[in-house]
Amino acid sequence: MSSSSDQPLVQRVLAVSAASAARASLVIRQVMSSGQLGIVEKGKNDLQTAADRGAQRIIIGNLRLAFPGLTVIGEEDEDPNAEPLRPDELVQPDAGVLAKDCPAALRDVPVGDVTVWVDPLDGTSEFAANLLDHVTVLIGIAVGSRAVAGVICQPYYNYQTLSPDQMGRLIWSLEGLGVFGLSETEIANNPPGNIIATTRSHSNQIVNDAVTACEPTEVLRVGGSGHKVLLLIERRAHAYVFASPGCKKWDTCAPEAVLRALGGCLTDILGNELPYDASATHPNKQGVLATLRKEDHARFAAKIPENVRKALS
Ligand SMILES: Nc1ncnc2c1ncn2[C@@H]1O[C@H](COP(=O)(O)O)[C@@H](O)[C@H]1OP(=O)(O)O
Numbered sequence: 001m002s003s004s005s006d007q008p009l010v011q012r013v014l015a016v017s018a019a020s021a022a023r024a025s026l027v028i029r030q031v032m033s034s035g036q037l038g039i040v041e042k043g044k045n046d047l048q049t050a051a052d053r054g055a056q057r058i059i060i061g062n063l064r065l066a067f068p069g070l071t072v073i074g075e076e077d078e079d080p081n082a083e084p085l086r087p088d089e090l091v092q093p094d095a096g097v098l099a100k101d102c103p104a105a106l107r108d109v110p111v112g113d114v115t116v117w118v119d120p121l122d123g124t125s126e127f128a129a130n131l132l133d134h135v136t137v138l139i140g141i142a143v144g145s146r147a148v149a150g151v152i153c154q155p156y157y158n159y160q161t162l163s164p165d166q167m168g169r170l171i172w173s174l175e176g177l178g179v180f181g182l183s184e185t186e187i188a189n190n191p192p193g194n195i196i197a198t199t200r201s202h203s204n205q206i207v208n209d210a211v212t213a214c215e216p217t218e219v220l221r222v223g224g225s226g227h228k229v230l231l232l233i234e235r236r237a238h239a240y241v242f243a244s245p246g247c248k249k250w251d252t253c254a255p256e257a258v259l260r261a262l263g264g265c266l267t268d269i270l271g272n273e274l275p276y277d278a279s280a281t282h283p284n285k286q287g288v289l290a291t292l293r294k295e296d297h298a299r300f301a302a303k304i305p306e307n308v309r310k311a312l313s
C-alpha cells in the first residue's frame, strides 16, 4: 500500500481539508454547548463568533503545517497571537479520500497552481439564531481559476434525532471522481414547480425582485451558501438565487465544486463563471445563481430582470 505522501498534491490537500473540517465541527459544537458565543460585529449584518474563529484556526493551522507554501485564504482575519495547535487539534489526512485513485488530469498539479478557500463557519447569523442545520464548514480547492474539489461539512445534520457523537455529515468531491458522503436516502425525487432557495438574513429589494422574477411556487428563506447548495443536491429546491454582492469566494468555491461534480452549476446571477485563483476578487459582486440541472440554470438565468442585472453590474 502506498503512503499518503505518494498521492498527488490535490488529493492530499483534499484529504487534510476533509479531516480539518470534521475537527473544526467539534469546535463549533463545543462553542455552542458552552453558551459563550463571543459574538463580534464585523460590519452591517455581518457577525463573527468564537466558533468561526476557532474553526478557522484549526483548518488553516492544519493546512499550513501539512503544506508549507500553499495559498490558503480564510474568511476571518488571522490572529498573529493565536496559540499553536495542540496535539489533539492536529489531524491525520482523511483515509477515505486517500484511498481513491486521483483522476489523471489532477495528478501533476504544482503547489503554486492551488488556492484553498476556507469558510470556517457558513451561516453565522443562523448559528447565532440557533438554526443549527443551516451551518456548514466549507473548504474549496481551486486549480488555476477552477473549483476542482470541495468539502461541505454539516456539523448539526440530523441533530434533532441523533446524539452529538452521531450527528453531522461530511461531503466531499473531486472533479473527475465524484461526490462522496451523501446517502441515497437523502436524495428526494425531483419536485414539481419552481422552488427557490434564497437568503434568510441578507434580503433587500433587488434580492426579492430576482426571486419574484423566477416565478416561484415556493420560496425557502434559509441561511448559508453551503446549506442552500445541499438543498439543491437533495432536490428540495430547484435554484439558489441571491442577487447581492454579499457572498464571497469562500462561500461559493466548495459548494460550486460539489455541485459541478454532480452535473450542476453555480455562477453569478448573470450566468458568468466565477474565478477562484488567488488573485480573484473576494466578493461575488454579481450575486449567485446555482442549480443541480443545467437546463434549470439557463431557464432561471433568462428570467433575471434588467433592473437586477443593472443593480449588480
Ligand atoms: N451582506 C453580507 N455580509 C457578510 N456575509 C454575507 C452577506 N451576504 C451573504 N453573506 C455570506 O454568504 C452566506 C450566504 O448568505 P445567506 O445566508 O444570506 O444566503 C452567509 O451565510 C454569509 O456567510 P458567513 O455566514 O460565512 O459569513
Ligand SMILES: [Mg+2]
Residues within 6 Å of the ligand: 046, 047, 048, 075, 124
Ligand atoms: Mg461571515
Ligand SMILES: [Mg+2]
Residues within 6 Å of the ligand: 119, 121, 122, 123, 225, 250, 251
Ligand atoms: Mg459563508
Ligand SMILES: [Mg+2]
Residues within 6 Å of the ligand: 052, 075, 119, 120, 121, 122, 123, 124
Ligand atoms: Mg463564515
